[in-house]
Amino acid sequence: MIWASWNEFVAMGGYGLYVWGSYGAVLVGVVLEIVLLRRGQSETLKRLKRMQTWEKQ
Amino acid sequence: MSIAWFKYSSPATFYGLAGKLVPWFGWSAGILTLIGLYIAFFLAPTDFQQGEAYRVIFIHVPAAWMSMFIYMVMAFWSAIGLAWNTRLSFMMSRALAPTGALFAFLSLWTGAFWGKPMWGAWWVWDARLTSALILFFLYVGIMALWAAIDDRRRGDKAGALLILVGAINVPIIYFSVKWWNTLHQGASISMTKAPSMASLMLWGMLVMAIAAWFYSIAVALYRVRGIILERERQTEWVKKLLEARS
Amino acid sequence: MKSRHKKLLAIGLGVAGLGVIAALVLNAFQDNLVFFFSPTQVIAGEAPKDRAFRIGGLVEADSVKRDPDGLTVRFLVTDTAKTIPVTYKGILPDLFKEGKGVVAEGKLGEGGMFMATQVLAKHDENYMPPEAAQALEQAQKAQATLSQ
Known part of the structure; x- marks a missing residue:
């Protein structure tokens, strides 16, 4: 095991800000993309469905 | 063979196929990411000169690779689309762009967070960083162009042309560290020489890179399904599909 | 067709x-x-004289001296052919080390002294654990003594 303690892991040899700052940005980016994608998809489906029922009338 | 290709190039069949593939690629990406992160943080040793700061490499390099590779795939689909007028190719390149832009942004962001502690600067205008920034602007520009042109067919064509013109930037990014003197270091992995990384470090990076591939495939396939529905909404199969849902 | x-x-x-x-x-x-000029280029007069530019090379071994104020650093930048003296007042990056790559931005002052306003460390593309680096260094030393 490289890390003696949890604190050491978080500190990343003094570069914690930079290491976690990078990984954090990736996490936010990926989560945001997935959430937006799912929301966009369900909105598209709803909108198309609405248009379809509207066109039928 | 050619028959099978034709079959899957029809949006209706592809919609179903993509739907089946998304969870496979998605879950594989998730599992590979966990393995990659485990290697990156618990198996890969501390670097002899950069200490722990080098661990940014495990996301920086996959993100940078992905941003360039997705662009080349978009250029490929654009060329096919312009030549054969295939509907699906333009949809594919539209589905890939946001993910490419995300990776381009992340490569710049993680690069800044790596450059500050190691080089002593968040940003410098050397050939590698500048050409990578241009790639991000290209992605944004292409998406803005699509958004600005209401007519879908014309938007597709204009976007495809811009993508093809911009493709020249990708080899420039790749070779910039060879052609000009830059602050950015050369490639650790290339076709011409053995990788200059300890093997566990290399493995961590490769696993993360494959995870990024699978993620991109899953997300692009998911996104293309939405685009297909939208564009094919007047067809029978979409009407049936929507009726089945309620 | x-x-x-x-x-x-x-x-x-x-x-x-x-x-x-x-x-x-x-x-x-x-x-x-061109992101930086080498000391050889600077001495040959290829670098701009009236505006700031960057020089790049290696920090020469045993050349780093600190002034008593504790902030001003003097060192030599070399491309193994020519060297240029540099003075810099400020914080150095963590990877700034003798024998390692460096890029300094500034202007050429009197007597060929380069007055740096920013010093950046340039590292290479090798990544390995310290033990491996040590072993490599020892192997290189052994090779050097053998060839002598």
Whole structure:
């Protein structure tokens, strides 16, 4: 095991800000993309469905 | 063979196929990411000169690779689309762009967070960083162009042309560290020489890179399904599909 | 020729043409794409004299001296052929080390002294654990003594 303690892991040899700052940005980016994608998809489906029922009338 | 290709190039069949593939690629990406992160943080040793700061490499390099590779795939689909007028190719390149832009942004962001502690600067205008920034602007520009042109067919064509013109930037990014003197270091992995990384470090990076591939495939396939529905909404199969849902 | 082949050919030619144009433009701007000048280039007078530029090379071994104020650093930048003395007042990056790569931005002062306003460390693309680096260094030393 490289890390003696949890604190050491978080500190990343003094570069914690930079290491976690990078990984954090990736996490936010990926989560945001997935959430937006799912929301966009369900909105598209709803909108198309609405248009379809509207066109039928 | 050619028959099978034709079959899957029809949006209706592809919609179903993509739907089946998304969870496979998605879950594989998730599992590979966990393995990659485990290697990156618990198996890969501390670097002899950069200490722990080098661990940014495990996301920086996959993100940078992905941003360039997705662009080349978009250029490929654009060329096919312009030549054969295939509907699906333009949809594919539209589905890939946001993910490419995300990776381009992340490569710049993680690069800044790596450059500050190691080089002593968040940003410098050397050939590698500048050409990578241009790639991000290209992605944004292409998406803005699509958004600005209401007519879908014309938007597709204009976007495809811009993508093809911009493709020249990708080899420039790749070779910039060879052609000009830059602050950015050369490639650790290339076709011409053995990788200059300890093997566990290399493995961590490769696993993360494959995870990024699978993620991109899953997300692009998911996104293309939405685009297909939208564009094919007047067809029978979409009407049936929507009726089945309620 | 089928029309789609014509189209494909046109696209191919267009892209190739753009490639040539891009290559020409890049060639014309070559000078501006140079991120730093080597000490040899600076001494040969290739670097701009009236404005700031960057020099790059290695920090010469045993050349780093600190002034009593504790902030001003003097060191030599070398490309193994020529060296240039540099003074810099400020915080150095963590990777700044003797024998390692460095890029300094500033102006050439009197007596060929480079007055740096920013010092950046340039590291290489090798990544390995300290033990491996040590072993490599020892192997190189052994090789050097053997060849002597």
